[in-house]
Amino acid sequence: MKLLTHNMLTSHVKGVKNGFPLRILARKVEVRQIDFNPNFITRMIPRIDWSVLRAAAENLGHGQGLPESPPEEYESQEDFLKSAHHVLMEVEVLEGDLECPESGRKFPVTEGIPNMLLREDEV
Amino acid sequence: MARQPLKTYLCLFAQQHPEFRLPELLSLASVTKSEVKFDELSYSKTNPLLLVHFPSEESACRIAARSLLIRSLFELWGSGRNHDELEASVNKLPSEFTDRYRRSDYTFKVVVRGFSRKCSAEKQLQLYERLSYLPLAGKVNLSNPDYEFHLLEDYGDNPNEAPMEPHRVFVGRLISHGQRHLIQKYAVKNRHFIGNTSMDAQLSLIMANMAQVKEGSLVFDPFVGTGSLLVAGAHFGGFGMGADIDYPLIHGRGRASRAGAESKWRGKDENVSSNLRQYGLADRYLDVLVADAAKNVWRQGELFDAIITDPPYGIREGRRKIWVKKYTKPSPT
Ligand SMILES: C[S@@+](CC[C@H](N)C(=O)[O-])C[C@H]1O[C@@H](n2cnc3c(N)ncnc32)[C@H](O)[C@@H]1O
Numbered sequence: 248m249k250l251l252t253h254n255m256l257t258s259h260v261k262g263v264k265n266g267f268p269l270r271i272l273a274r275k276v277e278v279r280q281i282d283f284n285p286n287f288i289t290r291m292i293p294r295i296d297w298s299v300l301r302a303a304a305e306n307l308g309h310g311q312g313l314p315e316s317p318p319e320e321y322e323s324q325e326d327f328l329k330s331a332h333h334v335l336m337e338v339e340v341l342e343g344d345l346e347c348p349e350s351g352r353k354f355p356v357t358e359g360i361p362n363m364l365l366r367e368d369e370v
Numbered sequence: 371m372a373r374q375p376l377k378t379y380l381c382l383f384a385q386q387h388p389e390f391r392l393p394e395l396l397s398l399a400s401v402t403k404s405e406v407k408f409d410e411l412s413y414s415k416t417n418p419l420l421l422v423h424f425p426s427e428e429s430a431c432r433i434a435a436r437s438l439l440i441r442s443l444f445e446l447w448g449s450g451r452n453h454d455e456l457e458a459s460v461n462k463l464p465s466e467f468t469d470r471y472r473r474s475d476y477t478f479k480v481v482v483r484g485f486s487r488k489c490s491a492e493k494q495l496q497l498y499e500r501l502s503y504l505p506l507a508g509k510v511n512l513s514n515p516d517y518e519f520h521l522l523e524d525y526g527d528n529p530n531e532a533p534m535e536p537h538r539v540f541v542g543r544l545i546s547h548g549q550r551h552l553i554q555k556y557a558v559k560n561r562h563f564i565g566n567t568s569m570d571a572q573l574s575l576i577m578a579n580m581a582q583v584k585e586g587s588l589v590f591d592p593f594v595g596t597g598s599l600l601v602a603g604a605h606f607g608g609f610g611m612g613a614d615i616d617y618p619l620i621h622g623r624g625r626a627s628r629a630g631a632e633s634k635w636r637g638k639d640e641n642v643s644s645n646l647r648q649y650g651l652a653d654r655y656l657d658v659l660v661a662d663a664a665k666n667v668w669r670q671g672e673l674f675d676a677i678i679t680d681p682p683y684g685i686r687e688g689r690r691k692i693w694v695k696k697y698t699k700p701s702p703t
Contacts, residue, residue, distance in 0.1 A: 252611065252657040256432045258668040282653040285607055287586040294588075332513055336656075345488040360620060363613075370665055 248346075248361050250303050251335040253281045258347035258354070258360065268341050268345055269354065275342035276307050281332075288321045288332045295335070304334040329348050374422035376407055379430050380444040380522070384550060387576065388415035388588060391439045394579050395422070398436050404429035416527035418485060419540070421446065427545055434546035436606065444542025444615045447504075456539045457503050468505045471527045478667040480504070484657035486525040487532040499522060500504055504541070518544040540673045549575070556601060556647075562648050563640040565596040565619060569680050574602035577678045583608040587675035588656075592663040595619065597642030603645055608676065612642055613661040620660050659660055670676035 258266025293338065297316055304310040312330050321327050344353040345361055355362050381553065383391045399406035407423040418441070424430040427445065434443050448460035459633075480501060482494045489497065501521060505683075508516070520543075526581035556571035560563055569577075576598060583589055595611025598620075603610055606642045614620050622640040643677030646655045661667050 248657055252659070254667055255671075255673050256659075257667060259665050283652070284586065287588075290586045290675075291588070294668075295435055308632075329388060358621060359660075360657075361659045362617065363659055363667045364615070364617075365662075365665065 248356050248359055250300055250307075250338055251295075251334055252290065252361070253303055253340070253345070254300050254335075256345065256363070258345075258350065258352060259363075260347055260350045260352045260365060263347060263349045265349060268296070268303070268315045269345035271340060271343060272305055272353070273307055273340050273343040275340075277339050277341050278309075278333075278337050279339055281330050281336045283329060285322075285325065285328050285332075286353055287361065288311060288328045288335065291335060292317050292321055292331065293294055295331075301333060304338065307340070308339060309334055309338045374425040376405065376425055377427070377492050378446040378544070379422050380446050380449075381420045381422045381440055382409075382442045382444070382522070383418045383420065384439050384441045384548070385418055386572070387439060389422075390576050392417075392581070394437060394439050394576055395433065397580045397582055399435045401579075402429065402432040402436070402583055404432060406433070414527060417506070417524070419522065419524055421449075431546045434548050434613075436579055437548040438552065438572055438579065440548035440552065442520075442544060442548065444522075444540070445521070445545050447543060449540045451496075451536065451538060452535065453500060453539055456541060459499075459506075460503060460541060461627055463505075466652065467508040468552040470533060471517075472507050474507045474509070476508040476509045476516040477514075478506055479510060480521065481514040481518060482521045482523075484523040484525060484536070485521075486527065486529040487536075497523075500542070504643075510671050517521065518585055520544055524596050540661060552605070556605070558598065560687070561596070561598075563596050563622070563642070563645050567594045567680070567682075569598035571598070574598045575605065577680075578602040578606050578608070581676040581678045583676050583678070588673065589676045589678060590674040591679045592661075593641060593679050593681050594658055594679065595680070597645050597658070598656070599680060600642060601645055601649060601651065603676065603678060604651040607647070607654075608653050610642075610646065611656045611674070613667070614658065614660050617660050643659050 257267055258269055258336060283297050301313050307355060318324050318327055339359055341359045343356045345356060346353050405425050413420050429435055430443050448456050450456035469486050480498055482489060482497045506569030522540045524538040525532040525536050535674055552575055553572045558568045558571060583603045583606045587608040589600060589603035589608040589610050591612045594614045597612055600612055642658050643655045646652055
């Protein structure tokens with residue numbers, strides 16, 4: 248699971264009002280090199296909850312060099328886009344849990360794939 | 371801003387999925403930001419020929435560079451209800467249009483084709499000779515010409531009741547082919563990871579065109595299966611995200627679906643990401659999740675540029691609930 252995905256996922260357990268962001272309890276994290284595509288990253292920045300991304304990256308030990316918020320005219324700031332690319336695309340949670348901030352329900356991540364299914368009585 | 375006058379092109383469509391021809395054309399005009407006009411009343415699903423108007427050859431080619439249902443596009447040189455009318459219409463071409471071809475510094479070939487009726491070799495030769503009025507001073511080169519001119523004869527929509535004489539004839543210069551070759555390139559039969567309902571390559575690519583996927587689009591498929599639609603989206607520059615309720619499928623477990631290999635277990639690397647890798651699109655894979663499309667797992671906000679999907683239908687790959695119990699034990703802490 249990439250942090251881009253984490254930035255968009257929310258818990259949907261019955262009764263939970265705000266399931267975002269899910270807390271990452273990582274057991275295995277890997278960095279995989281992915282081609283830098285500045286156009287794609289530029290398109291994603293406005294959709295990203297930046298403070299959530301930054302906290303998630305820090306939690307996984309990859310928060311170095313991330314500013315408090317995206318700079319103005321970020322589309323022309325290659326250094327910024329590269330560090331955003333790194334945390335959004337290259338840092339992968341392979342094993343661990345995503346914990347609902349309200350109910351504490353854990354969604355397991357195995358082989359890099361989050362399992363968001365709930366039991367009948369949880370939805 | 372003064373609008374460019376539109377130029378007329380002849381579009382030869384593929385004889386498949388006629389109901390998607392015009393929707394694909396309109397979507398591609400929108401995604402490539404080209405203007406397009408045609409007379410819908412002159413279009414028939416059973417006929418592959420349609421006159422279309424674009425601002426320029428360049429914008430026509432941008433559309434052909436993505437289209438699955440356009441077989442070829444021609445710059446229109448003339449048309450008529452018979453060969454005499456065709457000749458008269460070619461003779462009316464303004465000299466700015468034909469001057470370039472009155473010089474001898476190029477090579478060309480002429481192709482003669484009939485629709486709904488095959489021309490015999492003898493008839494083709496006659497027609498070819500009849501075309502000597504074309505203002506072409508170049509040298510003939512059949513194997514690798516600079517230009518191709520096509521004579522297209524339309525014998526109506528019904529090959530079983532084709533008349534002796536065509537009811538419309540056109541001459542045009544070939545400017546571009548569509549992307550029919552992608553159907554082979556992405557054929558499911560050569561795909562690494564397939565399932566019982568892997569979506570056909572052609573339809574997947576048409577869907578990505580209709581969804582106007584473009585470079586840098588975030589594409590989501592909530593019933594991702596083996597990811598055929600993400601492959602198609604990635605071909606046009608999209609980045610793919612998927613979800614599916616089938617835990618074993620998403621994890622590349624369970625039995626293989628390939629004919630003849632049903633008794634084998636899937637390989638460990640049979641997953642959506644390896645399907646993208648197979649086509650050199652590995653970097654366009656984002657993530658797949660195990661999730662039920664009926665339960666929203668996405669936070670509010672504008673997240674995706676395009677959602678393309680092929681939901682479960684019928685009994686082949688019905689809507690599932692069975693994995694829910696088996697695979698949702700929260701993991702131990
Ligand atoms: C028609 S198939 C899609 C095939 C896919 N386009 C491909 O090329 O492989 C439908 C998929 O929906 C999945 N599905 C069924 N019910 C679902 C649900 N409630 N939520 C998410 N996925 C579901 C099935 O597991 C199956 O993979």
